[in-house]
Amino acid sequence: MTLLTPDRTGGRPSPSPHQGTDPAPGLSPSTTELGVLFGGDYNPEQWDPAVWREDARLMQLAGVNLVTVGVFSWSRYEPQPGVRDFAWMDEVLDLLHAHGIAVDLATPTASPPPWLGHLHPDTLPVDADGVRLGWGSRNQFSPASRVYRDHALAITRDVVERYATHPAVRMWHVGNELGQVCHGEESAAAFREWLRERYGSLAVLNEAWGTAVWSQHYGQWEEITPPRRAPYHLNPTQVLDFRRYSSDALRSLFREQRDVIRGIDPVRPVTTNFMGFFPLVDYWSWADDLDVVADDAYPDPADPHAPSTSALTHDLMRSLGRGRPWVLMEQAAGAVSWRPHNLTKSPGRSRLESLQAVARGADAVCFFQWRAATKGPERFHSAMLPHAGPETRAHQGVRRLGADLARLRAVVGTRVVARVAILFDWPSWWASQSEALPTDRLDALAQLRSWYRPLWEDGVAVDVARPGQDLSGYDVVLAPQLYLLAERAAEELRAHVARGGTLVLGPFGGVADESAHVRTGRFPALLRDVVGLSGEEWVPLPDDGAEVAWSAGSTAARPGGRPGEPSGTPGATSSRPSVSEPEPEPEPAPAPVPAPVPAAGTGSFRAEVLGELVRSEGAEVLASFRGGHLDGGPAITRHGLPGGGAAWYVATVPPQDVLAHVLRRALAEAGVEGVAPAVRLPGVEVVRRGDALFVLNHGRDTVRVRVEDLFPRGSSSVSPSHPRAEVVDLLTGLPPAAGEVVLAADDVVVLIERNS
Incomplete structure (x- = not known):
């Protein structure tokens, strides 16, 4: 199996996402003609032809202009090895085209037919316990299996050759939600090949993996396996490299099918559906392989912070595509079917979430799925057309949304411009989840979301950036937690501050190098002079946290959320109060507007999870720990630098209102404000x-x-x-x-x- 060369760069050199240029093919040929694309997954193989005709009619009435077809059609295309049946798809595509509905045609490789696993059990995935998983579900393949890949390429080639010139087809879609991991023998061989490419020799690998610890030294490549169930803690660098390899293996799988498509049809764009902050795939390394970024978004109706969490995910997708329009490929019209307790959402909330995606750069809004299934595990998953039919509240909401999107042609192709970047890195996230850390309570993704939330509340546009990329287009850079920090990424942060930019760093950052080795000396090792402090201990805090007091006279510890505001609710400057008219179908309440931060020198707060024992080396101490192991040590600092730059450091996890205050103060100092600073109302x-x-x-x-x-x-x-x-x-x-x-x-x- 041929894998991609491991990514050693630490990040692609690139312009700021909103400064990118549009490559061909992209979405624009379709959106120029059709406007905002609207539709969803369509599975005609589950229905009789008479239903297809009714579906096409109802789609047309609802304003649907794009459907994804063929995602799970392999066994229909190829009921037996080498036996092809395309007549049914010919009819489906002709019918959709006759009704003015474009098609995102999928390669059917996400779910192989049972005959493949039966004839070739080595194609099936193996888990970390050594158990080979069976068919009867979906995703039942090993990304490393050459037999699976050959069959997948064969059916992909036949599908594309048959439909590359069909007028309904506007886009190609590889697989579905690629995220499989396999620990079997073929995967082990591919992992070793990947390691040879990354390290070149066993001597280099042994040093990188720290195999002197616990007598793990490898003398032959064949001794190396994927991390499997073991008596005690696993080697953290081995685990990190296997996660890197697994992401690259899926990327290689995607690229094989994409290259077959491009060899036959170089015109239409190729995509696959991402899954937000999905923990198993490094989407930064994939992004340039897609012509169009697409995402599946399923916010939890029970989560009061779902609006800001969704906004962050949408900003990630826009940023992965360098600011270009992206596709909301899947969402639920109502309830999903895979949570233990599947709360639904009203048609109004579904419309709101769809238009939020458009606001943040989407030029396509699609759902899973068009018609609600009556069979299989997803029979209770909501759909654009529910079991009860078109004369329903849910479907009328879909029609309303279709009409709304048709009115937004003026938005198509436009961009969101941000002056703030928030850093996120998959390998750093992976490494921060490893065993035997000071605490397992410092969740990097939770930190990212907490830091993003005040900016969302204030209407501040934010790009998500990969550490090491060019940051010259931004005034403020936030780094909530970068456990792994490469030298290149540190140099870009240093350059950002030297240009006069503002940097805000969170705790437990810059701890380790790219091999997850803890850097020696005081931390943050590569940025001590930038932040103007040095640290010597990471201190997990007890369940009741630790007291932190604001420093008397601190310029950052004023009441309220923005400079110049009176004491009171931060940012509440709108002259019109909200009018209480309860929604007839209650949705979860948004997060409350943060309470004011105590005045300078008169208040304190409780920090949580982790504190750092640091000392100032030139930084202004804005707040300090009081009592306990960290007594007197800085908790929040600011370091002004020549050229007007500033580096803020948060050496703990403060309450959300305190964090919001610090971030608002840093942005205000940098001259960054929301798009409508006079408007800050809850939700x-x-x-x-x-x-x-x-x-x-x-x-x-x-x-x-x-x-x-x-x-x-x-x-x-x-x-x-x-x-x-x-x-x-x-x-x-x-x-x-x-x-x-x-x-x-x-x-x-x-x-x-x-x-x-």
């Missing part, structure tokens, strides 16, 4: 994409927002130099009444300035 999200301003109400209550707060004085809507400009809601074609936007729960407006 209200404001996003600018191109010339359009999206205002989304995730809360339970109706809110009122003045247009002049969204388009402040100096914008063309109110400037005397542009007296004829007016603000119009693209979804209604009308200006807001009486200069005010009224948003009920789950409602959205998309405002744009137009000359009358």
